[in-house]
Amino acid sequence: MTRSEDEIMKAIDEATRDIAVPEALRPQAIEELLEAAQAEERVQVHERVQAQEHSPSAAARRASSGWRRRALPWGIAACFVLLAGAGLVAGRALPPSNGAGENAASAGLGAADDDSEAPTADPDTPIDSRITAAESYDQVRHCFETYAAEQERLSASNGGAIVFDEAPAAKDMAVPESADAAGSSAQSARSGSTASAVPTADHSDTNVRTEGVDEADIVKTDGEHLFILQDSATEIAVVDATDDAMRKVGSIVASDQGQIAEFYVRDGKAFVLANVSLVRTDEDGTEVYGGSEMRLETFDVTDARNPKSLGLVSQSGWYQSSRLVDGYLYLFSTYAVPYALEEDDIEPFIPRVAGQAVACQDIYLPPLASANQYLVIASINVDDPTQTVDQKAVLSDSNSQYVSAGNIYVYENARSFMPLARSGEADDQGRITVRKIAYHDGKLEGVAQAKVSGTLNDSFSIDEHEGMLRLVTTLSSWDAEGAQTTSTNEVHVLDENLEEVGSITGLAEDERVYSARFFGDTAYFVTFRETDPLYTVDLSDPANPQIIGSLKIPGFSEYLHPYGEGRLLGIGMDVDEESGVTNGMKVTMFDVSDPADVQEADTFVIEGAYGSDVFSDYRAALVSVERNIIGFSGYADRETYYVFDYDDGEGLDQIMAEEVNGGTWVGTRGVFIDDTFYVVKGNAVESYRIGTYEKVDDVLL
Template sequence: MSGKELKSHVTEEQFEDEKDRKIGNELREEADKIEVPDKLKPERIELMLREHTEQKVKRWKPIYTAIAAACCAVIVGGTAVGVQLDKKSDSNYTASSKEKTKSKNTEKAAEGTQIASAKDYDEVYDYVKAQEESQSVQARGGAATYSAEGASMDSSSEKAVASSDTSVMQAVDSGVTASDYSDTNVREDGVGEGDIVKTDGKNLYTMYNNRIEIVNIEKQNMEQAATIRLEKNQDIREIYIKDDQLVVVYTESYYGDETDSYSYRIVTTAEIYDVSNPDKPISKGKVTQSGNYNTMRVSGDYVYLLSDFNASIVNGRDAIGEYVPSVQGKLVEDSNICMPQYVRGDTYTVVSSFSLKNPEEKVDSKAIFGCSGLVYVSKNNIYVCESYYNSDDSDVTQTCIRKISYKDGILKAVGQTRIDGTLNDSFSLDEYEGNLRLVTTVSSNGDSGIMPLVLFGDSADSEIAKQEDTNYLYILDEKLNELSKIEDIAKDEQVYSARFIGKTGYVVTYKQTDPLFSIDLSDPKNPQIIGELKIPGFSEYLHPYGDGLLLGIGMDVDETGTTTNGVKLSMFDISNPEDVAEVQKYVMEDCYSTNVTYEYKAAMIDVEKNMIGFVAYGENTKYYIFSYDESGFKCLFEREMTGYGNVRGLYAGEYFYLVSGNTVEKYELNGFKKVDDIVL
């Protein structure tokens, strides 16, 4: 919030005595003097958020959102760039409303267009300059005309059709049977992802502080095989193992001196180690690129590395390396810079590819310029989705989508489009038979996900009640042209989770009850809502659990929607999508959240072995494993966790391994009797 905006909030009626009025006058005088420091400009705040925040926890209670948003508004001078906070409406739920949101482009279908490449680096410079000028206007109290959401800490942070049995992908890759060992719960079946712990069935590979520990698990007692240590300024982000090739992704930070604080830069590196002899890992080479780590994907023998690079022009047009990213020490060519649909930008999503067989030789690279956003990777394409707020273009929030195809390391720009609404997470979109299905939450422009700053006893609820959301479903063709859409799904609610399974989509919205909508997508030109189930609470993560079943993990909430009763496991019968039913539920009354709600990789869900594993937070933090049958959920294992390290559960052979920080515990799968542990 700018100084003048703050001044407008401080009115005479809000002071009860002369002393308070005197303080108010002083505040007004100081408010007029406020200027946003360069280090607190939105792009700098976004950079710091990405660097220091690896996981985004969804806050569903409106009061928490209001407080957090108020703090953000003060910090960044009222400019909403790169910070997306949840908001909930308090008005009554209206089912199956057919009213259309009145936006300036409501009647215009999403139309795919070609992605333009940069003419030269000067054009990029001009875009960055336009972005900074726009933000400067906002900081001085002008209307907010643009904002893009850096929603993807890990687009990770990033949850629709992941494998219902996450060990299947590893079976395809290595030739072992699916029951040998588990792999990371992935976003897209058949597309590999990095994580903080991995196994190849013979060894565990785990991250702790600035090192990777390799633990041999072939014998009854685990043995530490080797340690890979990084430098002090290197921060390990994720690892990936395939065919005795260990990919270690880390970032390095570089700071300028006191006279040049803008030279702060982050570089992402993927270094490949040969671990065929796990006692002596050998570095085979590495690939470096500008920006903070976003995510990685592996398809076949190729690794696709994604990072977010913040452009800066404070040192002028000649300092090209500060506003154009590099890969392997070379500037990305202007022909490989994908320009945005709007004539502004300050951030890139940098994508490079390399082969595990020849890691130092970059195969291809693209720099998607504009503002970094949520990333979804299908079997054939990479989608970069940026939330877009511009009241000159539309009365409602929108999302810009760019599509980059990939095959054998080769990247090609396919097309781009813009649709109404914003995405909840990567599970809100899904590619199927060449088409892209998406579900968005549409809010009035100017809302942009930032709750209003409430001062001096104003009611947060009254501000929330003024906001009205609705939800759209889109189906786009291969060129991102609109084939069809459904408007006003659960008006006055927001999307909390989604899962697309073949020709059916399942969407959870929430305000007071948990409507689970089933949508028939068999005809891409005519999708139909065919079912709606209303139950108290909400599911924040959905996962297929065998034929005709859908697992939901979320919260149990009373019928007023104001009090949580605990974490809820739900099993939905979806054998008949027109008549979905919650056949079983299990409420963990002493728990208020799980790690699955903000990090899908943290879930260990295996239908074949009938295991559902995750961390739940309550008075104590515990790792739980549940099974499921027709009689309901059964808790097989619970273990209190100490410390604040990330936790993963996985199995190999007949044993379950629980990894937390520098500790690994080994249990028998049959009965979960502890047989060994090791401190690394």
């Protein structure tokens, strides 16, 4: 710091020394504000549905999961500006509270001069079908500089106003794609690439997106213990569940104050995935936030009372997701360059895996000219979990992923608002870029890339089967104010090289996809405006996909799940056809034994409930056909855990509705071991006897 800068800082300090920070701007108050906003969001779920007027241009219509322009509410923006200013005066930058904050930092890269001609990043530009690896770090840096130049031009076109991109819907975030839980063996065989983890005879497992591809979660069981992420995010509590009297017997604690995101428990080991903020000290002794890294720390839990760390491995960025397949862990993190670059400063904008910079030939360039972040992918053999097997870094503007049994599909929903910024008009229907990366025994290899019109609702709208990639997309147009004017939907079929071989266009005008599910050669997807059309698509001839049926009922299904042979479960919202008012959540069982003639077998409406975590995180559902259990939590006056069963003759029956305890941000999970059902939320565990669902025990951790 120069002398003049030091004098300025002292003057600011003197001038503000006696100014009290308003209580409303203290960290605890801001945290409470954000928590209240989250609660408000839940309450507004049904209001957003009610606001969907008969006109397709209703601005309140739920936006599709791609990127949209959105102004930051001035009150919250002011709070963050003041807090950021406080952090800077203190000489320490404030780390982001989540991955989104880190992504925003990437705009700090130096932009080209105003008169420079940086290559355009227009999403309408055709792309090469081959994935291109970088030949030098200069190519990589150019992508960041192009992004910064585009953002600068966009800002200038809007009169200097800051334009925020709206992040993808929760379904598209690290969050994880949705699930099939336990289906019959016949259904699993018919489902092909989509199925969920079938529970063993004595305990349930995490609901997963793809059969045989395990996923991490916030609650796990080995059949004898419950492993539960605590509200502090620094501890996983171990609860003995071998008898009716539950008791905490141990803890797994992350090293270096790591913030645990989720974990696996497998074969006497716990694989713990955590984020760690990196802080460096400047020459003048000032501590500066230097980004984050995610760490995989492995623990021996053969003695659950005394877990022992076996070591860790790290990679740059914020943890996004992971998969465990055939003894190999595949880790995904989002890395954004944390601060502006000096002219010849290369190190900060190259991610690291296991302490080593990713080689330029392992960095995949984006299909278009610009990028503002990486998706870092690393693989680890679970038998040697402190060493990496392979790694790739995928340059992108945003990213989500769908993982099939043999390929990772990195997809981006993209919209260009340059026409809007320049002319005040926009007719941008979006496009998806998809990159295919093959994986096997820990080895990763880029295969192909493609661009498809529209945007994806979530990972259930993209599916691989017998080498073919199928997508259900929504195309939306927007006016100059950012309100949706029209929408339509499409089905696309791509071959192994991501070349399109078949499509259906012009589906369900003025509606958009709310949920989708693929089962082998058949796909089902739900759109919504005033009623819930469930469409059936025959994909047996990839070159000629056909809509073979549709069923319209009030409301919409946010989540679809197979329930044995010829049955499809839907969880969503019930909506009055005339008034558009939501009546509550609904659970529907569809008879899909004849895909061309789908019938509503039964529907149960949970009156007063206005939403569920299942809508944004499929792992929150517990569905077991073997045990005839459908479990999930919903929000009414209080969060409540519901359990249903289903009989072809009697229909759906609500057999449990118990308030969820545990004041925590950690999500709610249902787990069963033998004849006991557990409702788990952070520091509270409650157990019930399967069959009667009478309370057995509870414990506060």
